[in-house]
Amino acid sequence: MRSRLGSVLVAFAIVAILVIGVMMLGARLNLWQPIVGFGLVRNYMNPIAYAVLGLGILGVIYYLVVKGRCGLGKSFFTVVVGIALLAPTIYGKINPPVRVPPIHDITTDTTNPPLFQVLDESREGARNTLVYGGPEIAAFQQQAYPDIVPIFSDKSTQAAFQEALRVAKEMNWDIVVEDQYALRFEASAKTSVYQFIDDVVVVVSSVEGQSRVDIRSVSRIGRSDRGVNAKRIRTFISLFDK
Structure with a gap:
């Protein structure tokens, strides 16, 4: 009792x-x-x-x-x-978390960030625009994430593109569109716990005999992404060609 x-x-x-x-x-x-x-x-x-x-x-x-x-x-x-x-x-x-800047759009190229051509402002649940915020956002990113830079590879551009697709699939991104000729694809990625959807574009180009891979990751909701987009790009870079 x-x-x-x-x-x-x-x-x-x-x-x-x-x-x-x-x-x-x-x-x-x-x-x-x-x-x-x-x-x-x-x-x-x-x-x-x-x-x-x-x-x-x-x-x-x-x-x-x-x-x-x-x-x-x-x-x-x-x-x-x-x-x-x-x-x-x-x-x-x-162990207080590291403070992150109030940004939700991270890219390996802050001068000419990859553009979304298929995903647009009509994507489900989106409150943030896909228009890049310009020099102010670039300055915030450079201060907080100076390690976010393009991937340079000795692979051919086609091989680098296929490797980028492989990494995206390994990371369980949902490929929305891929263009084998333009060497670019757009995808959506979900956060692990709450399932927030972020949008990603990857572009491969040729620079001085090397393949350059640029990634951009944008949150649909929230002024700050709490570092999620930077972490996603870092993971992509670490998995590329491994």
């Missing part, structure tokens, strides 16, 4: 896990747009976690007083769940 409260606490903890899981994965389940799930997690994950942790601590205190071993174990479980749900916040306090 005394462990009944502990069972309630365990049930509450499990429900909390399920609720947060649905908030995070709702876009994958076609329940809502990614921005909705992101907002739900940002607004409600910590309050739910604090509630689980607080109730678990109260349960531990209660069972320590009444000396209920079974209920104490269940209360400890609830506390562990609460701490686990708070882990991202705790980690962020201990």
Whole structure:
């Protein structure tokens, strides 16, 4: 009988896990747009976690007083769940994330960024334009991501184009269009958790006997991409020709 409260606490903890899981994965389940799930997690994950942790601590205190071993174990479980749900916040306090500039359009060529020819302002859920922001955005990117530069390869342009396509498919991008003659393709890529859709264009050209590969990645939603587009381009560069 005394462990009944502990069972309630365990049930509450499990429900909390399920609720947060649905908030995070709702876009994958076609329940809502990614921005909705992101907002739900940002607004409600910590309050739910604090509630689980607080109730678990109260349960531990209660069972320590009444000396209920079974209920104490269940209360400890609830506390562990609460701490686990708070882990991202705790980690962020201990190791603050690197601040990123308020930009969502990253490219290996800030002077003549690759242009989108098929994807346009009508793409689903888009709130950001595909028009490049110019020198101001280029300056922000150069300051934050000076390592984002074109790929130069000794491969022929056709071979470099095929290698770029291979990398895109390995990264699970959805190829929207590819042009074997113009040596360019456009694709969409989804973020891993919330399933935000970003748009990517890759162009291969010939420069002084080498093949040059330029990439541009643009978020459909949000003023800042939290470094996602730069990370995507870095991954593409690291996988190219490997």
